[in-house]
Amino acid sequence: MTILLGDVAPDFQAQTTEGPLSFHEWIGDTWCILFSHPKNFTPVCTTELGEASRLKEAFLERNCKLIGLSIDSVADHHRWAQDIQETQGQTLNIPLIADHDCAVASAYDMLHPSSDTTFTVRCVFVIDPFKKVRLMLTYPASTGRNFAEILRVLDSLQLTDAHSVATPVNWLPGEEVVILPTLTDPAVLQQKFPQGYKEIKPYLRTTPCPAAGT
Numbered sequence: 001m002t003i004l005l006g007d008v009a010p011d012f013q014a015q016t017t018e019g020p021l022s023f024h025e026w027i028g029d030t031w032c033i034l035f036s037h038p039k040n041f042t043p044v045c046t047t048e049l050g051e052a053s054r055l056k057e058a059f060l061e062r063n064c065k066l067i068g069l070s071i072d073s074v075a076d077h078h079r080w081a082q083d084i085q086e087t088q089g090q091t092l093n094i095p096l097i098a099d100h101d102c103a104v105a106s107a108y109d110m111l112h113p114s115s116d117t118t119f120t121v122r123c124v125f126v127i128d129p130f131k132k133v134r135l136m137l138t139y140p141a142s143t144g145r146n147f148a149e150i151l152r153v154l155d156s157l158q159l160t161d162a163h164s165v166a167t168p169v170n171w172l173p174g175e176e177v178v179i180l181p182t183l184t185d186p187a188v189l190q191q192k193f194p195q196g197y198k199e200i201k202p203y204l205r206t207t208p209c210p211a212a213g214t
């Protein structure tokens with residue numbers, strides 16, 4: 001089954017480096033980033049898991065948990081964690097799913113046989129507290145992800161939910177945002193954007209970035 005934006009993320013039970021979990025229950029009322037790795041003991045994945053672990057706190061500050069997936073066993077994951085510590089100077093501090101039967105990879109369409117017949121591709125799913133899929137990224141096995149970009153899109157999604165704004169091209173936190181075109185009631189505009197806004201076109205209205213967490 002193909003997953004589309006806005007769909008409920010498939011629930012599953014899995015073994016992880018932090019014990020067994022039931023995915024939706026584990027997410028609870030937080031956001032979640034689920035990301036897949038082609039295989040253990042591979043160079044790009046090793047660097048990614050070091051970086052994801054380093055950024056765990058930055059994601060938690062945004063009420064977001066990280067969880068990785070690789071098709072090898074939990075015992076293998078623990079052995080790999082030692083290499084991550086040694087080479088990346090960082091303890092693996094996020095759960096890593098042992099998807100040995102590819103059950104999760106299949107449910108999330110992480111296997112792209114025309115790209116690679118054996119390994120999962122590098123997927124990222126951003127899932128909100130209602131368990132809805134809000135963003136999907138797919139990278140080839142050979143390209144490491146940019147976790148700063150994943151933080152950036154999380155900031156954008158959370159701003160949209162809280163403030164009825166969208167984020168323009170190359171937006172970075174703190175920069176001007178645009179008001180959703182669906183918002184036209186002057187009273188609502190005044191209440192939501194007390195600092196005012198610039199109307200460049202009726203459909204293109206910019207306003208200062210609302211403070212995070214407000």
Ligand code: BEZ
Nearest residue numbers: 038042043044045141142
């Ligand atoms: C890696 O994670 O380094 C990797 C995995 C599969 C193919 C190429 C690179």
